[in-house]
Amino acid sequence: xxGVMQNPRHLVRRRGQEARLRCSPMKGHSHVYWYRQxxxxxxxxxxxxxxxxxxxxxxMPKERFSAEFPKEGPSILRIQQVVRGDSAAYFCASSxxxxxxxxxxxxxxxxx
Amino acid sequence: xxxxxxxxxxxxxxxxxxxxxxxxYSNSAxxxxxxxxxxxxxxxxxxxxxxxxxxxxxxxxxxxxxxxQYISLLIRDSKLSDSATYLCVVNMRSGNTxxxxxxxxxxxxxx
Numbered sequence: 001x002x003g004v005m006q007n008p009r010h011l012v013r014r015r016g017q018e019a020r021l022r023c024s025p026m027k028g029h030s031h032v033y034w035y036r037q038x039x040x041x042x043x044x045x046x047x048x049x050x051x052x053x054x055x056x057x058x059x060m061p062k063e064r065f066s067a068e069f070p071k072e073g074p075s076i077l078r079i080q081q082v083v084r085g086d087s088a089a090y091f092c093a094s095s096x097x098x099x100x101x102x103x104x105x106x107x108x109x110x111x112x
Numbered sequence: 113x114x115x116x117x118x119x120x121x122x123x124x125x126x127x128x129x130x131x132x133x134x135x136x137y138s139n140s141a142x143x144x145x146x147x148x149x150x151x152x153x154x155x156x157x158x159x160x161x162x163x164x165x166x167x168x169x170x171x172x173x174x175x176x177x178x179x180x181q182y183i184s185l186l187i188r189d190s191k192l193s194d195s196a197t198y199l200c201v202v203n204m205r206s207g208n209t210x211x212x213x214x215x216x217x218x219x220x221x222x223x
Contacts, residue, residue, distance in 0.1 A: 043156065048209070059210070089153075095208050099206070099208055100146075100161070101158075103156050103157070104155060
């Protein structure tokens with residue numbers, strides 16, 4: 001049962017370091033979405049990608065954050081020069097021909 | 113006004129009780145509606161889609177009222193395992209587009 005996979009599950013970084021979060025969509029899915037959940041908050045959309053294209057990045061901060069979904073390999077969410085406020089759970093979801101999104105287990109980022 | 117609003121709870125109910133959650137959304141053009149369930153420190157899992165005609169899946173019934181921009185979830189015969197946060201989720205446009213989440217309603221079913 002190849003669901004959405006994310007790694008690492010837990011990531012600890014010091015302020016100023018870079019964080020790379022990976023997401024492999026469900027088999028057959030070409031749409032990938034990244035969401036962020038701050039403690040005690042709801043999920044907030046960050047970016048939506050299809051293979052090699054960013055479709056909608058309206059929820060992603062303009063600085064320090066970037067995302068890609070290459071032709072081969074997982075989607076990557078990259079956070080440069082992390083700050084304490086970046087500490088959150090980052091969830092990836094994928095969808096196929098329908099609009100139903102399935103979520104991965106998330107990456108919990110802690111910035112010290 | 114928030115795009116998707118839910119009562120945060122918590123709802124503390126005994127086993128076997130019936131409990132209902134409500135949710136309102138602000139965008140009248142919204143196309144698709146879902147209830148997801150999220151356990152503590154886990155990912156959201158799809159519970160059910162919500163249709164205008166209403167739909168039922170075992171002990172769970174979801175209703176959509178487009179005129180009032182209102183979605184509901186009814187859980188009958190609550191089980192301890194139903195304890196979780198229930199997320200009201202809206203797709204503002206048709207097709208593969210980002211979802212908008214409510215903050216969730218926390219349910220605790222007590223023995």
